[in-house]
Amino acid sequence: MKHFIKAALVIGALTLSACTNADRFDNADAVDLNAQNGLNTPVNIDQTGLGGANDPSSPQFFSQTIGDRVLFEVDTSTLTAAGRATLDGQAGWLATNSDYLAVIEGHADEQGTREYNLALGARRANAVREYLVSKGLAASRIRTVSYGKERPLEVCSAESCYAQNRRAVTIISIGQNS
Amino acid sequence: MMTKLMTAIAAMMIALVSVTAAQAQEPLRLTLRDGVIEALPFAIPNFQAEVAGSEQMAADISRVIAEDLNGTGLFRQIQSSAFISTPAGFGSPIEFADWRAINAQALVTGAVAVNGSQVTVKFRLYDVFSGAEMGEGLQFAGTTDGWRRMSHKVADVVYSRITGEAGYFDSRIVYVAETGPKDDRAKRLAIMDYDGANVQYLTDSSAIVLAPRFSATGDRILYTSYDSGFPRINVLDVANPQGRQQLTTAPGDMAFSPRFSLDGRQVIYSLINGGNTDIYRTDLATGQNTRLTNTPAIETAPSFNPDGSQIVFESDRSGTQQLYVMSANGGEPQRISFGNGRYGTPVWSPRGDLIAFTKQESGRFHIGVMRTDGTEERLLTSSFLDEGPTWAPNGRVIMFGRETQGENGTTALFSVDITGRNLRRVSTPQGGSDPSWGPLQR
Amino acid sequence: MSVGTYLSGTGHAALVVWMVVGWGMSSEPLPFEVTEVSVVSGADFAAMTQGVQPDQPPSEPAEIEQPVVEDVTPPAPEVETPPEVAEPPQPVEPPAPETPPEAPDLTVPETVVTDVAPDIPDTPTIVAPPPSAELGSSLRPIPRPATRVAPEIVAPPEPDATVAPEIAQAATEQSDAPVEDVTDPVDETTAPEEAADQIVTEAEEPAFAPEISSRPQTRPQRSTPVAETPSEDVVDPVAAALAEAGAAETATPEPSTTPTAGLSGGQLSDGDKSGFLRQVGGCWNTGTLSTGAQNTIIDMVFDMTPDGRPVSGSVRLDGFTGGSAADADAAFQTARRALLRCTGDTGYDLPADQYEQWKRVILTVDPTAMRQR
Numbered sequence: 001m002k003h004f005i006k007a008a009l010v011i012g013a014l015t016l017s018a019c020t021n022a023d024r025f026d027n028a029d030a031v032d033l034n035a036q037n038g039l040n041t042p043v044n045i046d047q048t049g050l051g052g053a054n055d056p057s058s059p060q061f062f063s064q065t066i067g068d069r070v071l072f073e074v075d076t077s078t079l080t081a082a083g084r085a086t087l088d089g090q091a092g093w094l095a096t097n098s099d100y101l102a103v104i105e106g107h108a109d110e111q112g113t114r115e116y117n118l119a120l121g122a123r124r125a126n127a128v129r130e131y132l133v134s135k136g137l138a139a140s141r142i143r144t145v146s147y148g149k150e151r152p153l154e155v156c157s158a159e160s161c162y163a164q165n166r167r168a169v170t171i172i173s174i175g176q177n178s
Numbered sequence: 179m180m181t182k183l184m185t186a187i188a189a190m191m192i193a194l195v196s197v198t199a200a201q202a203q204e205p206l207r208l209t210l211r212d213g214v215i216e217a218l219p220f221a222i223p224n225f226q227a228e229v230a231g232s233e234q235m236a237a238d239i240s241r242v243i244a245e246d247l248n249g250t251g252l253f254r255q256i257q258s259s260a261f262i263s264t265p266a267g268f269g270s271p272i273e274f275a276d277w278r279a280i281n282a283q284a285l286v287t288g289a290v291a292v293n294g295s296q297v298t299v300k301f302r303l304y305d306v307f308s309g310a311e312m313g314e315g316l317q318f319a320g321t322t323d324g325w326r327r328m329s330h331k332v333a334d335v336v337y338s339r340i341t342g343e344a345g346y347f348d349s350r351i352v353y354v355a356e357t358g359p360k361d362d363r364a365k366r367l368a369i370m371d372y373d374g375a376n377v378q379y380l381t382d383s384s385a386i387v388l389a390p391r392f393s394a395t396g397d398r399i400l401y402t403s404y405d406s407g408f409p410r411i412n413v414l415d416v417a418n419p420q421g422r423q424q425l426t427t428a429p430g431d432m433a434f435s436p437r438f439s440l441d442g443r444q445v446i447y448s449l450i451n452g453g454n455t456d457i458y459r460t461d462l463a464t465g466q467n468t469r470l471t472n473t474p475a476i477e478t479a480p481s482f483n484p485d486g487s488q489i490v491f492e493s494d495r496s497g498t499q500q501l502y503v504m505s506a507n508g509g510e511p512q513r514i515s516f517g518n519g520r521y522g523t524p525v526w527s528p529r530g531d532l533i534a535f536t537k538q539e540s541g542r543f544h545i546g547v548m549r550t551d552g553t554e555e556r557l558l559t560s561s562f563l564d565e566g567p568t569w570a571p572n573g574r575v576i577m578f579g580r581e582t583q584g585e586n587g588t589t590a591l592f593s594v595d596i597t598g599r600n601l602r603r604v605s606t607p608q609g610g611s612d613p614s615w616g617p618l619q620r
Numbered sequence: 621m622s623v624g625t626y627l628s629g630t631g632h633a634a635l636v637v638w639m640v641v642g643w644g645m646s647s648e649p650l651p652f653e654v655t656e657v658s659v660v661s662g663a664d665f666a667a668m669t670q671g672v673q674p675d676q677p678p679s680e681p682a683e684i685e686q687p688v689v690e691d692v693t694p695p696a697p698e699v700e701t702p703p704e705v706a707e708p709p710q711p712v713e714p715p716a717p718e719t720p721p722e723a724p725d726l727t728v729p730e731t732v733v734t735d736v737a738p739d740i741p742d743t744p745t746i747v748a749p750p751p752s753a754e755l756g757s758s759l760r761p762i763p764r765p766a767t768r769v770a771p772e773i774v775a776p777p778e779p780d781a782t783v784a785p786e787i788a789q790a791a792t793e794q795s796d797a798p799v800e801d802v803t804d805p806v807d808e809t810t811a812p813e814e815a816a817d818q819i820v821t822e823a824e825e826p827a828f829a830p831e832i833s834s835r836p837q838t839r840p841q842r843s844t845p846v847a848e849t850p851s852e853d854v855v856d857p858v859a860a861a862l863a864e865a866g867a868a869e870t871a872t873p874e875p876s877t878t879p880t881a882g883l884s885g886g887q888l889s890d891g892d893k894s895g896f897l898r899q900v901g902g903c904w905n906t907g908t909l910s911t912g913a914q915n916t917i918i919d920m921v922f923d924m925t926p927d928g929r930p931v932s933g934s935v936r937l938d939g940f941t942g943g944s945a946a947d948a949d950a951a952f953q954t955a956r957r958a959l960l961r962c963t964g965d966t967g968y969d970l971p972a973d974q975y976e977q978w979k980r981v982i983l984t985v986d987p988t989a990m991r992q993r
Binding site for chain 3 (some may be wrong): 205211307596
Binding site (some may be wrong): 029052064077088108110111112113114115116118119122123126127129143144145146147150151152153154157 | 242245269359360361363365388389407408409431434435448450452453454455460476478479492494499522523527537538562563581582584586587611612
């Protein structure tokens, strides 16, 4: 419950400030938003209640309607068909909203050693970056970071969770030098 | 004096007699191969308080020495309630028969004197069944707040005299202290005594920190931090942890998995560029960077051998994670792991004879050791998730991190003897991972 | 009262106490006597006898004059004179000036750290791991993970078997002791400790574990393949004797000849030899050997008394291969301890009428196989 309220507040704050206050948006850690989503499962978040998500130029629209993440098979960094479709949407949105920069976070599930998973997460993030660049986005707008297995979204030790954790997430922010 | 002379004469006579006897008949020649492996029972009567007011300190020091020895699994303390007699004083003659009767094979006696903030610890070690002292008595002096270290030093000497190899008790561990739920772990660097005492934190939890590594002298620590938003290598001075610096690596997106060379002048690490992870070396004095591997595969977790001439690392160039050894200057590596499953995080032992590693097979994780050519692989542990071995300074014990399964999974540090015996959890205030065992302190 | 009188008095008092209390205590756990059926294996016997009985009359130490030298510098007590009369020219350490030797700088590193650790319980710093049921699912019988490895498997004691006095005491008086003290306090003085014939690590499924790249173990190089010497269980006694003699020949510097069979009462039987080895082996604890010493093969020479006791002053190291001098010394100390400790109260079980055969023994002690247990 506590988490839910917190999540609601964060989302609310984002919605209000997203288009007006770039600094504020930066500070309101987008990673945190994802984490909250993970804790409460999307069921708790009524998408229709969040006006921002319906605004095609909002970050909420990006993360929720287009989809900010793509998933991977075990120990691979090959984009799936579904992943490519999501990325096509992301590429389109980023092309339209050209003042946004993107950081691609690569993640791995817990079935692996820490170092290897860090490297694997980097491969996944890079696969996404290369795909977006191949769709015409400027390479300079996209950075990658790998969290390896340090930031799981789902916490169970089963394939259902692992599948959600093997992911690359595109985090968008207003560029400082755009 | 007289007694000793007589003893010597008697001994010589007996020796003469035996030589004569031996000439008459060939000695019997036998080969002993089958023995036992068990904890050696030892007795450590509470150290004597030589100065009034030293009683508590004497008891504490005796207890820590006993815990050190017990904790190895090689020794087993005989409880004082079984003692037949205790030495009247530190210098009193030892009634060996009393100790033989309770099967004590080693006996440690000692005395403690506290004077203000100074404490003096004296001890002697006896081989009960030979009825002789092992080595000479020793005395340590220091300040009272260093009493644990003095206890560890006594235990190190006892360990070393009985086993013939250096101890590891007076050493420290740096590790990642973990708190919070699995999807929001707070991680910070912590340093503690080898036995989990005296935990101190070196960083706060504002950024993820990973895999700290001691320098050979134990005064500096390399680790990976996300404080810049990206994984980068930081170095900190143990004496002044606030003054940490980011290591200037070769240009790249992310850097991690660092280790010092033995002389502390070079750092080897993994660098990620364009999604590809390779191993690099940076000379700290000159800033010169050398790329040591160059493949599209993941090359990481490099570790020097003790003389710094070779590096063992993991690579998935064959399709799965395997272990390879290459020259410290790079060049064609030789694969050393050929078993089923995946091998990662190799660490060269300080003795140079073994490599410890993490192995994944059939959904289980293991800590194992193999010779440096990959032979004589031996798995020491098995669990849902064991990883990141580090060697005790004497190369006899391995510490590693273990994580339990499920949404409430927790992390903890464990240690195990290289024979696979004596698996123990190391007590830490919270969860722990990525231990790095420092050298014996001076 | 002179020092001698005092010591003698103490010694005799100790003797009395020992006979009344000590003797009684160690023999009180009767199960041994009870389980002592007609067939007792050598190892059982060794385990039974070890440590029960000191091999010296306990009054002896008291009769030794203690040179009480009061050093001026740190009150350094003099070196204990071992109770053995026949102490060899073993380095009787001169009561060396016991200056605080290499007193290390113990200035505790005054680490300035950011945070202060929460209260750390400073007692049990290491706790026993939770019991692991890793091997529990197998259908086939597998060696139990025992903390003790011995040549013969010893089943865990029956629930109602005697427990060493130490346990009861530990349980009552040391209730604050770390958990592991309570879990394995079985004392060999009473029951043979539970033992497996190999160490079963958490990771191993013994006997049918997938053996990975295990090549023949390396042994220290010797000029002759000692490793191939037939074990003492070999059927052909002549071959065994020859092989042993051959092995020993290269292992020791002194020239020797092949013993002629049949001299002075004939050869010692294989059973007698292996029985002796099993007795010594029961006390030969390689667990505390350094990794270096575990790769060191030593030759140990000693004399025996006619009643089967090693002359403790005669035991000496007579050559080694495979390790450093320090390794050899550690290996020797361990082997000597085993020999002296497992003498038992009746001496080693060797045929008295063949005393000439075993009056002097050169024992090659090879721990390399134990390394793999």
